Amino acid sequence: MRFVKGHGTENDFVILPDPDGALDLTPEAVARLCDRRAGIGADGVLRVVRTKAADLGADLGADLGSGAEWFMDYRNADGSVAEMCGNGMRVFARYLVDAGLAAPGEWDVATRAGLRRVSLGASGDVSVDMGPPELLGYGEASLAGTAFQGRRVSVGNPHLACRVDGPVDALDLSHAPGFDPAVFPDGVNVEFFRSVGERHVEMRVYERGSGETRSCGTGTVAVAAAAAQGAPGTSEWTVDVPGGRVTVTLDGRTSHLRGPAVLVAEGETRPDWI
Numbered sequence: 001m002r003f004v005k006g007h008g009t010e011n012d013f014v015i016l017p018d019p020d021g022a023l024d025l026t027p028e029a030v031a032r033l034c035d036r037r038a039g040i041g042a043d044g045v046l047r048v049v050r051t052k053a054a055d056l057g058a059d060l061g062a063d064l065g066s067g068a069e070w071f072m073d074y075r076n077a078d079g080s081v082a083e084m085c086g087n088g089m090r091v092f093a094r095y096l097v098d099a100g101l102a103a104p105g106e107w108d109v110a111t112r113a114g115l116r117r118v119s120l121g122a123s124g125d126v127s128v129d130m131g132p133p134e135l136l137g138y139g140e141a142s143l144a145g146t147a148f149q150g151r152r153v154s155v156g157n158p159h160l161a162c163r164v165d166g167p168v169d170a171l172d173l174s175h176a177p178g179f180d181p182a183v184f185p186d187g188v189n190v191e192f193f194r195s196v197g198e199r200h201v202e203m204r205v206y207e208r209g210s211g212e213t214r215s216c217g218t219g220t221v222a223v224a225a226a227a228a229q230g231a232p233g234t235s236e237w238t239v240d241v242p243g244g245r246v247t248v249t250l251d252g253r254t255s256h257l258r259g260p261a262v263l264v265a266e267g268e269t270r271p272d273w274i
C-alpha cells in the first residue's frame with residue numbers, strides 16, 4: 001500500500017492514494033497505520049478516492065457526485081469515520097496538487113459533510129471554505145473533576161468550545177474530557193481556548209477518535225465562532241495551537257480556514273505487515 005505522510009500545524013495524517021476505490025480500508029487497518037509505535041503514526045488517515053469510485057451510499061453520492069472529482073475519506077486514529085477534517089482538507093489539497101492530480105487554483109472537494117472549496121497555489125498556505133459554523137447552544141465537559149462550560153458548535157462535525165481563564169498549557173488533557181452522551185450522542189471534539197489579544201486566541205483540543213492533537217482545523221473554526229458569539233460583520237481570528245498558527249475568517253455567511261500543509265515522506269507498507 002503506497003502512502004504519503006503529511007501534516008497541517010502538526011495535525012498529522014497518513015495519506016492513502018486510492019483513486020479507483022480499490023482499498024478495503026477496515027477500522028483495524030486504520031488504527032494500525034496510525035499507531036505511533038507499531039505503525040506509521042498519525043492522528044488520522046486521508047484516503048484519496050475519486051468521488052465516482054467512492055462507496056458513498058445513495059444520498060451522499062447523489063449530493064456530491066457531480067460537484068467534485070475527489071472525495072476526502074477521513075478516518076480518526078481509532079478507525080472511526082468523521083464527517084470533516086479542516087487540517088486534513090488542506091493536506092489533502094496539497095497532496096492532489098503535488099501529485100499532479102489537480103492544478104493549483106480553486107476547486108471543490110467532496111466530504112461526508114458536503115462540498116468544501118479549497119484555494120491554493122503551487123506552494124504555500126492552503127485556504128478552505130469551511131461553510132457556516134452553527135452555534136447550537138451550550139454544553140459542558142469535565143476534566144479531572146472540574147466542569148467547563150462551552151458553546152456547542154457544528155462545523156460539519158461536533159464541537160464543544162470552552163473558554164478558560166488561565167493558560168491552556170496548564171490543562172491536563174492526558175485523559176478524555178467527560179461529557180453527557182445525551183447531549184452529544186455521536187461524541188464530541190472538545191476545545192479549550194483563552195483570549196490572548198484582540199481576535200487572537202490560544203487553544204488546545206481533545207479530538208473524538210484521536211485524543212489530544214496538536215491542532216484541529218474544524219476546532220479552530222468552532223473556537224473562532226464561539227469567541228465571536230455571532231457578532232455581525234467580517235472578522236479575522238488568529239488561532240494559536242500547540243502545532244502552530246492558523247487564521248479563521250468569519251463573515252456571517254461562511255468561514256475560511258487558512259494555514260500550512262506540509263508533505264514530509266512517502267513510502268510503501270510491507271504486504272506482510274498490513
Ligand SMILES: N[C@@H](CCC[C@H](N)C(=O)O)C(=O)O
Pocket residue numbers: 011044076081082083084085086087088157158189207208209210213215216217218219
Ligand atoms: N483534526 C480534524 C478533525 C478530525 C475529525 C474529528 N476528530 C472528529 O471525529 O470529528 C480537523 O482538523 O478538523
